[in-house]
Amino acid sequence: MKLPRKFTEYAILIIIIVTIFIVPHFVSSFGIHFFIILTMYAIMAIAWNWVGGYAGQVSVGHAVYFGIGAYSTAIVQEMFKLNPWFGLLTGVLVALLFSLAVGLPTLRLSGRYFVISTLAIGEIMYSLVMGWDFVGGGGGIYIKKIFYSFRSLTFTNIISYFYLIFAFFLLSTVLTIWLENSKLGFYLRAIKGDDEGARALGVDLRTNKQIALSMSAMMTAICGVFWVNYASFIDPESAFINTISVRILLMAAVGGTGTALGPVLGALIIIPLTESSRVLFGSSGRGLDLLIYGFLIMIIAVAQPRGIMGLFNRLSKPQKIDQELIT
Amino acid sequence: MTALLKLTNIAVAYGDVPALFDVSMEVKSGSITSVIGSNGAGKSTLLRSIVGLNRIHHGSIFFQSTQIDRQKTEDIVKSGISLVPEGRHLFPRLTVTQNLIIGSYYNKNKQSVLDEIEFVFQIFPRLKERHRQLAGTLSGGEQQMASIARGLMAKPQLLIIDEMSLGLAPIIVEELFDLMIKIRSMGLTILLVEQDVTSALSIADYAYVMQTGRIVLEGASSEVLNANIVKTAYLGL
Amino acid sequence: MSDVIIQLVLSGILWGSVYALIASGLTLIYSMMSIINFAHGDLLMLAMYFAFTFFLKFNIDPIYSFPVVIILLGVVGFIIYKILIRRVIEAPMFAQVFCTFGLGVFIQGLAQFIWSPIYRNIPTPVLSGVWRIMGISVSKSQVITAIVAISAALLTYIFITKTKTGWSMLAVSQDSEAAALMGIPVEKIYSLTWILGAALIGLAGSFMMEFYYVYPTVGTVFSNIALITIALGGFGSIEGAFLAGLIVGVVESFSGFFLPSMLKPVIVFSLYLVVITVRPKGLLGRVS
């Protein structure tokens, strides 16, 4: 009887899928660009949610994995002239290794110390890449597109990019549904609910958290790889800046962490909001976009601290006592 | 005797789960009133609603003919009610003395605070020995003493104690029951929730018996002690 | 060489005391209500702009306007608590995180709206020039700022540990429900905490305007350093935050000298990771 309980979630998921398949045929290439950004951020929010939502390990520096994916690919493709698919593989592998290196010391920390360590790692990577001349320092790396084909992950037609990123979106969604129903997902929820209790049950805390973190890192890195090949350019500002991390966190939080659908809903709210307020008010240079953005975030935090999905949960099942407050 | 505290038809719920249904009771001025009942009957909930830690969604609470059920906890406390909560709730990283001083938060007269500390140290010499120790490092029984002492520090008109004898040695419990009689004679009114039903009823003037959120029996404590329901359910007779 | 080292230690301590002051406001708020205020640096930015505006409009130097800036920040802190924080106290941690992030973004937008994104500084501060003592030179403004910072942090510490109001703050932080049972007005104590935390930032911002420049996102840098500082010192430990502030200042000063300035943050943030690996609760954090 699993399905009926999550009926709302799946129903809305189907609506989103249908919308996203149809919409690109109706809008301009600027519109498609917007949907590409939206989908890419949705993936990152979904990936963040694996570790931040299900495992309760809140990361405020998730942009590092995006940046690592992007830069690894850029280096492999531009410096060593290898095929972008190889870049993808490299990006994912480097992210995996990096997540292992990060997870080892930080995953045993309690909540708030973990949060600050993700912040620290984000800042370290940003500064390192800024000061690393081999990868262009603050100037970044341009990717020259030579071939345009699926084999080289580059396309002349923008809609192809959309389908590519959408394929990754489906992958992340499938992984989420798998996670929700797997033993891993069960363990993660147990950890989040009660560290000590989970330990007493014999759950290996760190291994399970590490799996979630590494999955999340690799998925986020894929977005970085995609972005480089799509935008043909990467620099520390567009790869490692902490506004990306904040945005990822916000999407998951606004939609509802620890739910399959929350991050997607969050992306559907946050991305149009930031993009449109930037287009409408950002050009004035007077910060109106920031005012509106910040204001709405505060409103959501106050009105719906468990995210939009909190509304559905309240309707469908009794609220669980939230123990992730602070460990 | 007039009613110092009067609860009329109060109802309390945790979320959607009701914990108290239609409870009415009175605490007469200068009396010792006792509430007994099995685990989960709603005794603590009742006491917590008196001081505003739980909000009632039906009924009313009057203290000295002022309605207090909408007031903030701090104001209720200020008007003369002191609750010694179940489970001690000391401030673990403050010393015993600091805990006591905080207990007399509203007393701006330094000398009378010091006198009061001396008074509670007389009652609990154990605390005097340990007055500079952090409260969190006291033994369980010592913490219970400190918690009761802290409740006395406010010099309330109505002293409410939830599970007074919890974790204390029988000899100390006996002393505490004597103490209750003594402070009653000093003019305090006492509302007591107690597991030790026989002792509680023997010092109380009046008693209420609670079951699953309702008052099922009330009366002079001698009557309650002899009631069948109490004999079978609490005294195992 | 030893001159250089003394110089580096000294300038590290000077900056470190500023970090310590900024962190003390943050750690105060954290210890009281377990909320990590990610907008803390943006409050600092606001304080700097207030000090700057007094200079711009009335030609009053920050060393004279700081009492007013402190009061203004106290009011801002009070408003933030009343309108925003009070409503998320019971919310899960990440809601508090994104709420204060939102607040930070909002304040940045406000600053951009009012003061534009241009970098501003006070061209002729009262405290300018340097003192030279035995071959070591220190900027007057930074020495005075450090003295002010250390005194303020010390006063705050004394206030909390030695006065009855301070004790009731500690009581609220340790068990807010029991504190209410003692008749402590918990809400008022929380308000007071925000007023005090923001006022400390007001002081820091005023004096930093003597030697630093301000722009709408200047707070992000200091937010990050303050967050690292209180975590390094151990969450909830006021002494720890102060100590960590000084350490961060000194480490930064040394790495700035021996390494390209770009790598300064790398060293500082790595320091946190190293310490936290050895001591998972920070330098003086409570192991509960």
Ligand SMILES: Nc1ncnc2c1ncn2[C@@H]1O[C@H](COP(=O)(O)OP(=O)(O)OP(=O)(O)O)[C@@H](O)[C@H]1O
């Ligand atoms: N914070 C809470 N949230 C939800 N339910 C609660 C809460 N506190 C108490 N309850 C429930 O309310 C009912 C009454 O609890 P209460 O603590 O008042 O009982 P009690 O009579 O004091 O029991 P005991 O003798 O064990 O202390 C119980 O069923 C309890 O599970």
Ligand SMILES: [Mg+2]
């Ligand atoms: Mg009880």
